[in-house]
Amino acid sequence: MRISPHHLFTTEITFTLILFLLKDTVIAQQEGASVSSGSNVGGKSYNCDPNTCQVSKDCLCASKNPPNNLLPQDTPQFVTITFDDSVQPTLIETAYDLLNVTFASMQYTDFSLVQEWYSAGHEVADHTFTHVGNPSESEITSCRTMLNSYSGIPNGKIQGFRAPFLNFTSSTLNSLKKLGFTYDSSASAIPDDAYWPYTLDHGMANNCWSGICDIQIPGLWEIPMYAVPDATGIPQLMDVYMAGSPEDVSKWSTAAFDNHYNGGRQPFGIYIHPTHLTAYPGLPDPKPKLDGLISFIKSIASKQDVWFVTNQQLLQWMKNPVKVSELKDQDYLKCQQPVINKEICNGLDDNGNGQIDEELTNNCNFGATTFKTCFNCPGTAPTLDNPTPASSVQNGTAGYRYPIPDNCDTQWWDPVQNTCLCTSSDCQYKDTALPFSTTGSGGKDGSESSASVSSIAQSTAYIALATSMYAWL
């Protein structure tokens, strides 16, 4: 699969097809399709003093206004696109055909596809091992451990979490803090509480109806999920395109976006279960919904000062908010791909022959279940309690794959040679950024700053690992 910058937004959308949720027919279980409103039932009201809670002390109060007293017109309009659930191979093959997809039931996420996703510049986040509500700590750690071991994502780059079914408790959030996560993104923001991301030092300012607002978790960020109210005012959260005709959905989404854009410039989110936009025999053709979503994304992307970012990029900006005119100078917002002149197993087409990691990935087979990885296959099938069973190939023998160390990033790690191909600051990168709109310059040459638009189309995937179809049907 090629990632072509010339298809910036097509690429984004086709990525919807590679992450996969096997429960689209089980509407009752849909993750947070619409959200409850009402506030502070059973919780004290949110109280946070911005004079003492400051970003320099890893604290930020919930607010509808931009951080650092930035004026809205100087503030970037960030948009995050997130994809939930597992990653399956039949979907990636047809990503560029958008809808020509065959249904395959596989138990595990395909780890080499996750690695491709990450290496292309997107973020990978934790969504538990077996996709359960109110997850235990081992559900959270097993997912992270497997993403590290089989997709080669450095532990420090797996910073985010979303609870399956958006079902979390204070114990979930306390676990995240204890396990060293940077943020949660499971809370719902109806327009009344559409706050910028904030830390949980002084409680949660969203989801108070669930009685969770009294928590105090210093330094853990919440990136609320921003709802789109439908025609009757009901907030729709994930898969808004499932709630009405493409025309209606586009109208609601545009109105919700404009509220942020013309208001406090709070980030706007598009939360997708790719399976809903994927064609399956016997189900209605999702193409009109997909087309509607693409045209909505194009319409907001063509507005000035709109940037599509990952949650991690958003938080980097929150910690050091700069004016939109300075965004293109921020290193963490650059679209860079490493230049490596031989094919290594890193999720990229390093030698430019149109194939990614050819003849380098391992096929791990466990009866009905298979997955590909650049790393060692486990000797037995992973389980919740033993997510990374020992490999039968030993260190130092032929075929052994070396695990990624925390001081090398995935794109540069050669697991066969046990080498990090970037160990200094002069590593070669190529810039893959392109301006989207003709009304402004993108990040690439930065020749003009009066009309800046996003050149960034990065997004975050929340990955649950063992979402077999049987779990949902």
Ligand SMILES: *[C@@H]1O[C@H](CO)[C@@H](O)[C@H](O)[C@H]1NC(C)=O
């Ligand atoms: C779908 O994919 C199959 C197998 O790759 C191919 O034979 C078929 O022509 C494709 N159909 C469309 C509509 O592209």
Ligand SMILES: *[C@@H]1O[C@H](CO)[C@@H](O)[C@H](O)[C@H]1NC(C)=O
């Ligand atoms: C949350 O998940 C737990 C564990 O799966 C379940 O018992 C509970 O009913 C769920 N709560 C909601 C509100 O769905």
Ligand SMILES: *[C@@H]1O[C@H](CO)[C@@H](O)[C@H](O)[C@H]1NC(C)=O
């Ligand atoms: C592999 O073996 C070498 C030599 O015994 C050792 O230094 C190294 O730490 C081992 N690496 C792993 C990943 O086990």
Ligand SMILES: [Zn+2]
């Ligand atoms: Zn999910």
